[in-house]
Amino acid sequence: MAITPHVLPHRELAPAGRPVLGGVRAGLAAVRGSVPERIWALSDEEVCDSLTSLADLATATSALLVTVLAEARQRSLGSSQGWDLLDWARAHAPMLPTRTLLDAHAVASAVGDLRLEAVVEAVRAGARPDDPGEDGAAVGGSCIDGSGTDGSGADATSRDREEGEAACWGSDAVLPVGKAAQLVRFNTGVRGLADPAQLEGATRLLLQDSCGPHGLSEKDVGIAVRRTADLLRPDRLVEHEADVRRAHQSLVKSKGPCGLSRYTLLLDEEAAAVVDAAVDVLAKPKPDADTGEHDPRTPAARRADALVDLVRRAVSAPDGQPKQPKTMLTVTVPLEVLQRRCRGAGVLPDGSHVTVDTVRRLACDAHVVPAVLGSHGEVLEQGQAVRLFTRPQLRHLWQRDKRCTFPGCSKPPAWADGHHLIHWADDGPSDVDNAALLCRAHHTVVHRERLGGRVEAGPHGPRVVWDLRPDSYDAHLEEFRAGRKSDGTPPRP
Structure with missing residues (x-):
């Protein structure tokens, strides 16, 4: 039977020189002392700057979370009590959102994998200083200069060199953990089916397009990852999966509140696009023809009325002849x-x-x-x-x-x-x-x-x-x- 690992009580602030822990404790104390009840005293520009800084802080803490989980994984922490890494992390950080933990765990699992080294380094760049100081030394860190030393004349280790180079990249080379997790799952998911050289090139291109503040959004990364995975796999397998999704379409009726009926509809991409295109045309707000007042229905109510209207038109068509042309569905293809x-x-x-x-x-x-x-x-x-x-x-x-x-x-x-x-x-x-x-x-x-x-x-x-x-x-x-x-x-x- 597994035993919950003993969680140590909150300790005093760690010495500032301790890696990760010292900086995190100091940062946490600073954030908690930021007096949020007096935010009204900030100017508009300061409010904007606060939001930007919080976003940078979230990126940095997510990158450090990956580092901590990777170290815990290497040490097999919690294994003596019968816990895997995720359970160990949940026990020590119960307030951490599940998705954040799962994404960080996926990236931490890629640490040490040479095929995903660039993805991991792009995540770690979010926790490194990006403001180089004089003589090539980054503030609060070590930026390796062209001589391959750390500024004191001593030879730098290869790890220091990698960290210093990443520190000089700037925000354009930073990859948020959520995007990185998608790239890791993509790479490991098709690894056994795709040509290694093609997979390496595809991962590199996806990484380049995902980094930085102007990179692809998480949604667009997901779309690009799914389509790239389809291109790397055999056509027969892709078509088979499309058939499986089509075979699992369903419409289930159940009881809803207040005497209403609830319909749960599961559709594949094509069928969903057809329904969306047909419903959207009839679900537009309709002002009152006499008074000109705005349509009081909610968007959800308008979509429900549109779907019922479509069914009524279909069943009332004489001799099977449709009363209106087929739904307009736009598909772009080379x-x-x-x-x-x-x-x-x-x-x-x-x-x-x-x-x-x-x-x-x-x-x-x-x-x-x-x-x-x-x-x-x-x-x-x-x-x-x-x-x-x-x-x-x-x-x-x-x-x-x-x-x-x-x-x-x-x-x-x-x-x-x-x-x-x-x-x-x-x-x-x-x-x-x-x-x-x-x-x-x-x-x-x-x-x-x-x-x-x-x-x-x-x-x-x-x-x-x-x-x-x-x-x-x-x-x-x-x-x-x-x-x-x-x-x-x-x-x-």
Whole structure:
């Protein structure tokens, strides 16, 4: 049975010369004596400076927390009582927020790992002085000069040299612990699947873009880390995980307060973007038409009303015909990625990503807006939207196919999308002889498994015949291209 480690009572202020402890105790005493009840006496500039200084202090204390946890890990503190490092830390610092402790623990676990040395050093830079004094000596620390000495003529150790160099970096080289933890988890999570050289380069680029006050935000670091991890892993694994997320979508009804019903909805990235785009259009505030008064509903109430309105429109549509066009969902993707000439992903408006197969499926039945983007993603030139299948073509498909064309599926045409048998990104034409109706589920299967199909003459008219062998699309594409080449048809620019 584990025994709670004995926590020593608060001791007197440690001598100032003790590493870490002396400075932390002195700093804690100074903060507690800062007289916060008289903050009203500060000018506006001093209030701003106080906030900036508190942010710097938080960064420094987080970096020291990593240092302390790393040292405790090396000494195996708490192990004799049967505690791991996290439990030992919780016992000694019960007021520490859980996320702060978990992030610091993740970074501390990377100390000593040469592959993550740069990440750890960027965190430690937050606790080092960044105000060099005269003759290259940093205030309160040791900044190594070009001679490799510590200012007294003595040879400096390699550790002192690293610390001195970090001290001279300044705030642009400081990495907050929260961002560092994401980089550590990314690196260790894909280490067994990715090429070591590619992983090292990706980690270095992410580190460069995350450091300093102008680096990526924690949210953007998370997005970049997830997408980079997808690029470093095999496509099949990424698509499999997307299928797993899609398979775990759910809608659960339960009782709410005051006779209300609570619906809990779990969706993958694509489905969430579709719902957001549809609901946002109908959830805008609506002033009273007669009095002009502002809409009194809360944002949550407006979204709930919008969702109910969408369902009412759908169930009241005659003969399965929708009363309004499909939801506008914006996905940005480079043409080279769409054509599978390089790896990548589609980007949704909120910055999240969808896989290439998902983008190709959405692009089968969508408005395509050609655009030229700058190096930072800004739109330099934009063309007009082009719908690939026209309404008359879709009506033709409804009459010809009468249902989802995947073998064994009986979903009606109102539940299906138009699919390019040869994708338009591969020069496939947008005509009915290159089209088939597919429900969403089988549309996903066809793109994920890269299944090929063709329109053939049947006893009752044209019908779609599917080749259910995995990757059969490639053979159909080669056959299509060979036919175009023999006809002398040039590829589409």
